[in-house]
Amino acid sequence: MKTIYQPYSVEYFEEVTVDIQLLTVIGTQQEADDVANSTYNVRLFPDRLTFQLEGEKSLVTLRKERLFFELCTKPQPEPIDLSTYSHDQIMALFHDPDRIMTPDDYKKMDWTAQDAYRYLIERYTPKNKEGYFAFDSLAYRVDEVKEAYKMGTCDVCEKENVPLKKAHDGFDVYIVDVCAPSCQLT
Numbered sequence: 001m002k003t004i005y006q007p008y009s010v011e012y013f014e015e016v017t018v019d020i021q022l023l024t025v026i027g028t029q030q031e032a033d034d035v036a037n038s039t040y041n042v043r044l045f046p047d048r049l050t051f052q053l054e055g056e057k058s059l060v061t062l063r064k065e066r067l068f069f070e071l072c073t074k075p076q077p078e079p080i081d082l083s084t085y086s087h088d089q090i091m092a093l094f095h096d097p098d099r100i101m102t103p104d105d106y107k108k109m110d111w112t113a114q115d116a117y118r119y120l121i122e123r124y125t126p127k128n129k130e131g132y133f134a135f136d137s138l139a140y141r142v143d144e145v146k147e148a149y150k151m152g153t154c155d156v157c158e159k160e161n162v163p164l165k166k167a168h169d170g171f172d173v174y175i176v177d178v179c180a181p182s183c184q185l186t
């Protein structure tokens, strides 16, 4: 029997992190890890958050349901120049409580991409002329999906708050959420 996995990528810009719910995988843990650990660009524009797989041209706009924002409430330590540090000083940094973040330091935010952009633009200046914030990858995680049915937004017709079922999108391991029974994938 195949197992359903839900991979997430954890991305950050300064004190804002976002867990991105990627396409669901039916297959092995390794296949789910590979999806979560692939290389992509995440950009936050004033009105949307986009996702671009390395080597692909198209930017995919991610819906709010796939984005889970958190804010680190602990003040960020000053950036340091490691080249001026001895080995012992660098090792000591790993135990410096000011530089260790725990889950308690993060607050869940019920944000849309627009909300997150409004927060960041008041504090930081985008480093590109298009005006987006480029997020960096922090980690990934893979959850095993126990519940096959849930309420949410159909990946095909975008109807909201409908019962969803999993469907193959034509590739081997990727599956998407479609509203049962009306939407079908070919």
Ligand SMILES: [Zn+2]
Pocket: 154, 155, 156, 157, 158, 159, 178, 179, 182, 183
């Ligand atoms: Zn649908």
